[in-house]
Amino acid sequence: MTIGIIGGSGLYDLDGLAGARWQEVDTPWGRPSDAILTGTLDGVAMAFLPRHGRGHVNAPSEIPYRANIDAMKRLGVTDLVSVSACGSFREEMAPGDIVLVDQFVDRTRDRPSSFFGTGCVAHVSLAHPTCARLRAVVADAAGATGLRVHAGGTYLAMEGPQFSTRAESVMYRDTLGADVIGMTNMPEARLAREAELCYAPVAMVTDYDCWHPGHEAVDVAAVIATLTANAAAARTLVAGLPGRLAGARGACGAGCDRALDHAIITAPEARDPAVLARLDAVAARVL
Ligand SMILES: CSC[C@H]1O[C@H](OP(=O)(O)O)[C@H](O)[C@@H]1O
Numbered sequence: 655m656t657i658g659i660i661g662g663s664g665l666y667d668l669d670g671l672a673g674a675r676w677q678e679v680d681t682p683w684g685r686p687s688d689a690i691l692t693g694t695l696d697g698v699a700m701a702f703l704p705r706h707g708r709g710h711v712n713a714p715s716e717i718p719y720r721a722n723i724d725a726m727k728r729l730g731v732t733d734l735v736s737v738s739a740c741g742s743f744r745e746e747m748a749p750g751d752i753v754l755v756d757q758f759v760d761r762t763r764d765r766p767s768s769f770f771g772t773g774c775v776a777h778v779s780l781a782h783p784t785c786a787r788l789r790a791v792v793a794d795a796a797g798a799t800g801l802r803v804h805a806g807g808t809y810l811a812m813e814g815p816q817f818s819t820r821a822e823s824v825m826y827r828d829t830l831g832a833d834v835i836g837m838t839n840m841p842e843a844r845l846a847r848e849a850e851l852c853y854a855p856v857a858m859v860t861d862y863d864c865w866h867p868g869h870e871a872v873d874v875a876a877v878i879a880t881l882t883a884n885a886a887a888a889r890t891l892v893a894g895l896p897g898r899l900a901g902a903r904g905a906c907g908a909g910c911d912r913a914l915d916h917a918i919i920t921a922p923e924a925r926d927p928a929v930l931a932r933l934d935a936v937a938a939r940v941l
């Protein structure tokens with residue numbers, strides 16, 4: 655078992671790892687957002703990647719999502735926890751709260767969102783896009799942060815980089831039924847599923863986007879202020895994962911680790927060797 659952490663806005667490194675070293679990883683999809691910090695925590699292997707790179711250099715649309723997930727898989731990651739800033743559409747999901755996202759509405763439009771394609775076509779299930787088992791472990795660890803935790807929520811993934819208009823914000827809340835909004839968890843969740851990783855997003859509410867009459871429209875300063883106040887909680891949550899997951903790990907009850915079992919439809923003799931070569935890490939189990 656190896657636990658992967660993808661850190662979002664405000665979370666660019668992880669302290670406390672034994673044998674910590676930043677490791678460059680090359681993938682068929684290019685370089686990940688940054689080197690990956692590897693080491694162990696309570697005897698469990700860990701791999702940490704800052705999604706936007708140290709110094710926050712990658713815009714949401716330009717994050718190399720495929721390289722990031724491939725690199726995690728290549729390093730042996732089995733369980734991937736994503737930490738993100740998000741806006742909230744619900745009064746009761748207030749800035750400073752944690753939402754353990756279980757569903758998505760994907761409104762991104764500009765990003766490669768699959769490892770598969772012409773030459774090797776696959777269709778995985780995304781009905782339950784996050785791992786129920788990992789989410790339960792994360793929920794337990796989140797309980798130790800002292801922050802209010804919401805054990806489910808729908809994340810609207812927008813393209814950005816501009817924040818939403820007020821009309822969009824109200825539509826996402828009232829018509830699309832989203833609870834929180836961010837710019838990065840898609841296609842990350844799709845790719846994690848294709849790579850057979852258990853994936854659980856931790857969304858830290860930083861603002862009420864721009865729908866709330868009693869709050870200013872979101873800006874980066876407000877996001878960073880809330881994140882800075884909650885950075886210690888994010889680290890407490892991550893530190894609580896190895897001890898809790900070590901006992902629980904086995905075959906995934908939700909089937910995340912077997913997502914490709916019946917997904918590849920291209921006949922073996924029709925598969926393009928060049929495409930298969932790029933799948934050497936993510937689909938090694940079935941190819
Ligand atoms: C800095 S505010 C907008 C930025 O923050 C979130 O990033 P992440 O999910 O990596 O924490 C949001 O999705 C935007 O990319």
Ligand SMILES: Nc1ncnc2[nH]cnc12
Nearest residue numbers: 739740741835836863872
């Ligand atoms: N309101 C918001 N919209 C999109 N991404 C965000 N990240 C943090 N707050 C956000």
